[in-house]
Amino acid sequence: xxxxxxxxxxxxxxxxxxxxxxxxxxxxxxxxxxxxxxxxxxxxxxxxxxxxxxxxxxxxxxxxxxxxxxxxxxxxxxxxxxxxxxxxxxxxxxxxxxxxxxxxxxxxxxxxxxxxxxxxxxxxxxxxxx
Amino acid sequence: xxxxxxxxxxxxxxxxxxxxxxxxxxxxxxxxxxxxxxxxxxxxxxxxxxxxxxxxxxxxxxxxxxxxxxxxxxxxxxxxxxxxxxxxxxxxxxxxxxxxxxxxxxxxxxxxxxxxxxxxxxxxxxxxx
Numbered sequence: 001x002x003x004x005x006x007x008x009x010x011x012x013x014x015x016x017x018x019x020x021x022x023x024x025x026x027x028x029x030x031x032x033x034x035x036x037x038x039x040x041x042x043x044x045x046x047x048x049x050x051x052x053x054x055x056x057x058x059x060x061x062x063x064x065x066x067x068x069x070x071x072x073x074x075x076x077x078x079x080x081x082x083x084x085x086x087x088x089x090x091x092x093x094x095x096x097x098x099x100x101x102x103x104x105x106x107x108x109x110x111x112x113x114x115x116x117x118x119x120x121x122x123x124x125x126x127x128x129x130x
Numbered sequence: 131x132x133x134x135x136x137x138x139x140x141x142x143x144x145x146x147x148x149x150x151x152x153x154x155x156x157x158x159x160x161x162x163x164x165x166x167x168x169x170x171x172x173x174x175x176x177x178x179x180x181x182x183x184x185x186x187x188x189x190x191x192x193x194x195x196x197x198x199x200x201x202x203x204x205x206x207x208x209x210x211x212x213x214x215x216x217x218x219x220x221x222x223x224x225x226x227x228x229x230x231x232x233x234x235x236x237x238x239x240x241x242x243x244x245x246x247x248x249x250x251x252x253x254x255x256x257x258x259x
Contacts, residue, residue, distance in 0.1 A: 031215045038208050042244050045201075045251035048188055049258075055185040075174075082170055085163055092160065123178045 019106045027084045030077035037074040072121075079116040083109045155214060162211035169204045176200075189255055198256040202249050209245040213238055 015021070047058035061067045087105055090096055096105055136157045176197065180188060192198050216237050224230040 028215075028219065031212075032219060034208075035212050035216065038212055039244060041208075042205070042248040042251070045248050045255070048185060049251035049254040052185050055188075078170065078174070082167065086167065089160065089163060120174055120178060124181050127178055127181050 020102050023084060023106050023109060027081060027088070030081045030084075033073070033077045034081055037078065040070065040074070075120055076113065076117050079120070080109070080113040083112040083116070155217070159211065159214045162207050162214065165203070165207045166211060169200065169207055172200055173204050192252065192255040195256075198252055201252050205245050205248040205252070209241045209248075213241040216241075 044058055044062070047054040062071065087096070087109055090105075096102070136154050138153075141153065180191065183191075192201075217234065220230060220233050220237065224233055
């Protein structure tokens with residue numbers, strides 16, 4: 001019997017999207033996005049190592065509208081991946097799998113991301129003034 | 131990957147098992163994740179401190195051993211963790227065997243090359259100008 005003629009189970013689009021499902025795929029999306037951030041980090045370090053001209057060019061780009069948007073997205077992705085990553089490590093201990101925990105910890109992860117992002121950018125602004 | 135490290139005694143005795151080298155992947159993903167928790171906190175604080183710094187200030191900062199070593203650790207843990215994560219993404223979404231193998235090779239080589247580039251930059255900033 002040909003295996004591809006078998007009936008398929010319903011796929012993703014059939015289901016209502018619970019919060020945990022959105023957060024789960026967001027972990028992967030931010031993970032891939034953070035790879036771009038890692039490339040940006042190496043690019044920045046390399047520019048600095050290359051010399052003042054290259055470093056100034058990089059700083060100019062980072063200070064631009066696009067550069068700032070990239071860094072902001074990077075920071076949100078980093079804090080989300082960090083918070084949800086801690087949740088994954090907690091899951092690895094075998095805890096947090098009941099429906100109540102799923103939703104409660106989901107909100108904690110979202111709130112943690114927002115708070116860490118706000119603190120970091122407040123620190124950037126205060127540092128810039130001081 | 132060696133098939134003797136980080137495996138249960140039964141797994142070692144029976145051989146590869148269905149996932150072959152999955153146990154080590156799982157463990158290394160966790161170990162790099164745990165390392166990246168404090169490293170990320172340090173990195174964010176360090177970058178905020180460097181906001182608007184000119185190159186001379188960055189070079190001076192990199193001359194201290196702790197920032198240089200921690201930055202290298204950030205690079206190593208990040209690219210190791212990224213390669214493990216991207217591996218799973220490639221395995222999940224690429225059906226075609228040739229394409230999957232090709233992407234896996236490109237991804238791993240790129241991860242190693244970028245990490246080497248980053249480490250070299252840190253060392254040059256730390257020891258040189």
